[in-house]
Amino acid sequence: MKNVCGTSRIAGCQFTLFPMSNQFVEIILTALEEVDTSKVWKDTDDVSTCVRGRIVHIFDVTKAIFLHAAKTGEHVAMSGTFSIGCPGDTDADVYMDETEEPLNKELSASITQQAGCKFALYPLGREDYMDTIYQQIDLSKSRGVTVSGSHYATRLDGDVHAIFHTMQDAFQQAQEEVSHVTMTFTITANSPSNK
Amino acid sequence: MKNVCGTSRIAGCQFTLFPMSNQFVEIILTALEEVDTSKVWKDTDDVSTCVRGRIVHIFDVTKAIFLHAAKTGEHVAMSGTFSIGCPGDTDADVYMDETEEPLNKELSASITQQAGCKFALYPLGREDYMDTIYQQIDLSKSRGVTVSGSHYATRLDGDVHAIFHTMQDAFQQAQEEVSHVTMTFTITANSPSNK
């Protein structure tokens, strides 16, 4: 079953940026300031930030925030959950009128950053959900990332752009098959264990 | 449908501790050292730590690690996913023979810490999953926490013990109804925004 609404459905991401540094406030505020979030609905509190809108912009904004924090050279991580098709989720629908062009593409492209990431995809409300996880999402075609298994998650290592591209592809494919999909992730860069 | 295997099924948590401090390495290592993890299987890499075993010990260990990091007074957060009933998940089954008594109960009880937390429960493989989320889990009986709604998540504010108790209750109840359940969470303490 393909969803007729396809990519026009509103997506969201509830995430937190974690700079492991005494300058965490400055790093968070600077990253949020440098990234153009005008094509997404955004709400931040002391636990997390929620962005909502088209899939392309949700991934553009989260990737850009992570990259801008990571380029400080500090050990930074981001953890969150992407969601689409949550029943009753109608706020911020006005942001679906935005054009497809990602606002942070150029600025992000100028940043090269290696990272490690674990993610897990959860198609909801379907008895055949494991088929979607294991068969529909073919990560072997992912370019620029090393894919490995992990308890409860799939690990991706490589450039941040390739990692987010792989996650966006997996999310995009899953939501074409299943109405309500969530995808959790934790990505980390500049870890001292890798130096 | 109740699962006959009930609480004897192996649970796990894939989590990361994030101290927003230049002393992050020391805070993480000290917390892991002070907490007794001998009743769970444990594996740590540069992205996250995975613990597996009985539900009671998974929650005892994650709570204790968060508390021991938070008592430093630094701004610390923890983000992760609890899981149970993942098909094909059989490693570390030997830890299911451990007794029910949590090893870090006394040490944790000596620490009082306020926190904010967002969590979301995902019963998998069931078409009636929203019923489980909304009807089976009655958070109004939760003591010591303020419960509020949030995009894609439920927010809990209060003492860390009450927050983890509420999450453990919700997870316990959900996995009695549904075989495969995951629960994501992000908890934060000593945030400068609350000072």
Ligand SMILES: [Ca+2]
């Ligand atoms: Ca999840």
